[in-house]
Amino acid sequence: MTAIYIILGIIAFIILLLICPIKIFLVYDGELRLKVGYLFLRFTVLPKKEKPDDKPETQKKSQKKSGKKQENKDGGQEKKKNPILEFKDKHGLGEILGLVKSLLDILTDIPKRLAKHLIIKMLDIKVLAVGDDSSDTAIKYGYACSLIYPIVSILENNLKIKRHNVEIVAGFLAEEAAAEFTLSAYVKPLFLIGTGISAFFKFVSAIAKIK
Numbered sequence: 163m164t165a166i167y168i169i170l171g172i173i174a175f176i177i178l179l180l181i182c183p184i185k186i187f188l189v190y191d192g193e194l195r196l197k198v199g200y201l202f203l204r205f206t207v208l209p210k211k212e213k214p215d216d217k218p219e220t221q222k223k224s225q226k227k228s229g230k231k232q233e234n235k236d237g238g239q240e241k242k243k244n245p246i247l248e249f250k251d252k253h254g255l256g257e258i259l260g261l262v263k264s265l266l267d268i269l270t271d272i273p274k275r276l277a278k279h280l281i282i283k284m285l286d287i288k289v290l291a292v293g294d295d296s297s298d299t300a301i302k303y304g305y306a307c308s309l310i311y312p313i314v315s316i317l318e319n320n321l322k323i324k325r326h327n328v329e330i331v332a333g334f335l336a337e338e339a340a341a342e343f344t345l346s347a348y349v350k351p352l353f354l355i356g357t358g359i360s361a362f363f364k365f366v367s368a369i370a371k372i373k
Contacts, residue, residue: 179351180350180351180352180355181350181351181352182200182201182350182351183200183281183348183349183350184198184199184200184348184349184350184351184354185198185199185200185346185347185348186198186199186345186346186347186348186349187199187345187346188343188344188345188346188347189343189344189345190341190342190343190344191342191343193209194208194209195208195209196208200351260371264364264365264368264371265365265368267364268361268364268365268368271361271364272357272361275353275357275360276349276353276354276357277320277321278353279349279350279353280321280322280347280348280349281322281324281347281348281349282317282321282322282323282324282326282345282346282347283324283325283346283347283348284324284325284326284344284345284346285314285317285323285325285326285327285344285345285346286326286327286342286343286344286345287310287314287326287327287328287329287330287342287343287344288329288331288340288341288342288343289306289310289329289330289331289339289340289341289342290331290333290336290339290340290341291303291305291306291330291331291332291333291339292333292336292337292338292339292340296334299332299333299334300332302332302339303330303331303332306330307330310328310330311328311330314326314328
């Protein structure tokens with residue numbers, strides 16, 4: 163019985179990990195910032211931290227020289243055959259085009275599947291349209307409205323958005339244009355894994371169809 167309880171506990175723990183959401187935070191206020199969180203972990207995707215280059219100049223020069231020597235050595239070796247050309251010679255152009263079409267279908271199906279399970283908790287867009295004069299400001303305000311509102315409408319029709327706020331203002335008295343964007347969303351790992359497995363089996367099926 164103890165072994166059964168341990169197995170059930172492990173299964174319950176795995177299920178708990180799979181249903182705990184992956185959180186996504188995307189903010190733009192002059193600089194784009196993207197963070198991803200899972201449980202108590204937080205990862206900053208953007209902006210990327212620049213790695214300091216601590217190597218001295220002499221070491222860099224020696225590495226360049228050694229790289230050139232290695233290139234010269236490799237130049238004397240026989241060139242490896244292109245796997246794509248080998249595949250074309252073996253199966254023909256028709257099989258390649260069929261495989262490419264299958265891959266494109268798989269790639270276009272992935273966003274559709276994820277869109278069903280991606281939940282946007284909050285979408286906040288603020289735009290201050292400013293032109294050179296009043297008439298130019300009115301034109302840019304109209305352009306911003308014609309661009310942003312249809313995009314938000316498409317997102318509403320294809321994604322699950324719990325709360326959203328769009329503010330587009332014509333800044334007749336403002337000096338500079340401004341834009342702010344905030345997105346908070348989450349998706350459960352269970353659906354990500356399911357989408358990945360489905361795409362994998364479709365890919366294997368497409369490969370298996372090639373004689």
